[in-house]
Amino acid sequence: MPSFPRETHLQLEPFFAGPGLDRADSARADTERLEQLASDPLARELVWSDGIPAIGDDGALQWRYVSDPSLFLGIDAGSPRFSAIQDEVAAGPSVFSQIGNLSQNAAPIFAAALSLARWHSRHRFCANCGNSSAIVRGGWSRRCQECDAEHYPRVDPVVIMLAEHDGRLLLGRQYHYPPGRYSALAGFVEVGETVEDAVAREIREEAGIEVAGVTYVASQPWPFPSSLMIGCTAQALDDALTVDLAELEDARWFTRDEVKSALEGVDGAPFQAPPRHAIARTLLERWLAA
Numbered sequence: 001m002p003s004f005p006r007e008t009h010l011q012l013e014p015f016f017a018g019p020g021l022d023r024a025d026s027a028r029a030d031t032e033r034l035e036q037l038a039s040d041p042l043a044r045e046l047v048w049s050d051g052i053p054a055i056g057d058d059g060a061l062q063w064r065y066v067s068d069p070s071l072f073l074g075i076d077a078g079s080p081r082f083s084a085i086q087d088e089v090a091a092g093p094s095v096f097s098q099i100g101n102l103s104q105n106a107a108p109i110f111a112a113a114l115s116l117a118r119w120h121s122r123h124r125f126c127a128n129c130g131n132s133s134a135i136v137r138g139g140w141s142r143r144c145q146e147c148d149a150e151h152y153p154r155v156d157p158v159v160i161m162l163a164e165h166d167g168r169l170l171l172g173r174q175y176h177y178p179p180g181r182y183s184a185l186a187g188f189v190e191v192g193e194t195v196e197d198a199v200a201r202e203i204r205e206e207a208g209i210e211v212a213g214v215t216y217v218a219s220q221p222w223p224f225p226s227s228l229m230i231g232c233t234a235q236a237l238d239d240a241l242t243v244d245l246a247e248l249e250d251a252r253w254f255t256r257d258e259v260k261s262a263l264e265g266v267d268g269a270p271f272q273a274p275p276r277h278a279i280a281r282t283l284l285e286r287w288l289a290a
């Protein structure tokens with residue numbers, strides 16, 4: 001049997017989840033208040049490195065005195081927190097290798113700053129008329145200087161789910177995964193679709209399985225670049241798989257013992273579990289704990 005890199009971190013709460021900062025929404029539309037906050041002696045600005053918020057050796061974010069308070073991130077125990085606008089923001093899978101030691105406390109702030117800065121770097125012009133837009137509300141929207149349309153940072157809902165049948169779980173393997181990795185199936189929610197319908201559709205499309213009893217478990221911001229992962233479970237009506245090989249390299253049923261040994265990272269585990277940053281790991285740990 002193969003042996004996989006060992007990761008035994010218990011992740012019952014989704015990584016990137018948590019209150020992070022007080023977002024202080026009431027200050028956003030108040031230009032004078034924002035200026036006061038930026039000149040507060042306790043105000044700090046996020047440090048960026050290689051297109052992402054810089055992460056210290058201790059897993060914390062790095063802060064310095066404010067020079068460009070374009071994006072108001074919120075208030076941390078009386079200390080106003082800002083970020084400068086970034087020309088280049090990394091937000092794809094390349095970031096995964098850079099967030100290995102990001103602490104869970106810093107993760108929600110990391111996620112919000114990364115998604116927000118990325119949105120500004122790619123949405124400088126009005127989607128309605130094509131003219132340039134300006135940052136308003138402390139960076140939480142942009143207003144067109146020509147047609148006055150207001151545009152908000154996007155959030156893309158994604159369903160991610162475990163289908164269960166007779167005590168076994170359906171997990172899939174995407175072509176780009178590291179060797180041995182299996183994880184929860186997932187897909188974007190489409191316009192005009194409920195979360196429940198999206199879960200059923202994705203499992204039907206990717207594995208040829210009909211499900212019932214879709215149940216919400218937990219959600220997670222996934223800032224690569226701006227997804228909201230909506231974690232669910234569902235009951236499969238049968239176990240005969242028809243895998244869509246355009247989407248997945250493989251999909252299989254795994255027993256409770258197999259899931260347990262994968263999460264524990266023991267030698268001979270039948271697959272490599274998802275990393276601690278992924279809500280798929282939280283879904284697996286909660287299923288096992290239930």
Ligand SMILES: [Zn+2]
Nearest residue numbers: 126129144147
């Ligand atoms: Zn416009």
